[in-house]
Amino acid sequence: MIKQFNYKQFGSIDLAVYDNTAKSMNTIEDHIKIIFIPQKYGIKVDFQEFSLPHDALLFVNPQVVIQPLKIDLVGAELIHFNRDFYCIEIHDQEVACDGILYNNVFEVPFIELDENQSKDIQKIITDVKSEMQSQDASTEEMLRILLKLIILKSTRIWKQQHQLAENEQYLDVQFLRKFSKLVEQHYKTHHTVADYADMLSITPKSLSKKIGLLSKDTPNDIIKNRIILESKRLLAHTSLSVKEIAYSLNYEDDAYFVRFFTKNTGTSPTSFRKQF
Structure with missing residues (x-):
């Protein structure tokens, strides 16, 4: 309803x-x-x-x-x-x-x-x-x-x-939220840690250190995982070709995208799509 x-x-x-x-x-x-x-x-x-x-x-x-x-x-x-x-x-x-x-x-x-x-x-x-x-x-x-x-x-x-009522860790969470929001907004066009470090006005090393305080994943992992998740959604729930999906995620070379997806999932985009 x-x-x-x-x-x-x-x-x-x-x-x-x-x-x-x-x-x-x-x-x-x-x-x-x-x-x-x-x-x-x-x-x-x-x-x-x-x-x-x-x-x-x-x-x-x-x-x-x-x-x-x-x-x-x-x-x-x-x-x-x-x-x-x-x-x-x-x-x-x-x-x-x-x-x-x-x-x-x-x-x-x-x-x-x-x-x-x-x-x-x-x-x-x-x-x-x-x-x-x-x-x-x-x-x-x-x-x-x-x-x-x-x-x-x-x-x-x-x-x-998470014991974040009033302690210093709360500021780290706020930073993580800001980074997360930037990744969600820009993952289709910005694929590197340096891109997001620039947006946050810090160095890539400082970004990695801050994220490492609360997350087991590195900034690169987080960016990469968001791209992979979107790739999976498009493969499973749309009829877009692999080339069209690669282009929508700002990969001009679809062969590079195929290698990227296969390396990070253990299966090719075509094989993944067949599961659905």
Whole structure:
């Protein structure tokens, strides 16, 4: 179900239903998503599979492909919205839709919940579903308040789990967020660490040192992995030729792109596409 408020969109749906009707749900492909996942509920995010031992929340950017692996289990809920409905860059950057939960270069954006946290989040989701049935004039604002409440609570949990309440490491996280956002904006055209070091007005060595404080991956790994992920998405979900994909990622020599992809995935683009 989707609520439409002029150009602003908000929706809530059972994740199993979302999967079963994926072809009819193309309208939310560009939406930002929050997914409540019950413990041991398997889910595939792009090309990685996860099954968590505890209830969890997953924060998904637009274009990321999600697929439940155990649709016989109940309780997984998907909340989705477009940026016109909610994106508070003008307010608190930390809980905006480009904040900690949505731009995180060093881990998949899961928030594992303890029993009390899970009950708290599920109560808010129940309130969301109830509000979706309302035709009241205040419905839009109520849904936005409930959505912000989930994001605020989740951001607080993430910071507590990473011990980032008030310590110096918090500044490093802010730097990582900035680097992550730059990679997301420019990975199609800028492929080297030096490119991003220039954007951040530091040396490549300093960039590597800063990223190394919290991430097991080097800046080069992060840039390379983002290019590979986009390559996989285009191979699996579009009919573009390998040459067209290479060109879209700013590789004029498609043979070089093929070597790059094969070296980093262990399979050629053509072989990878055949899997789908």
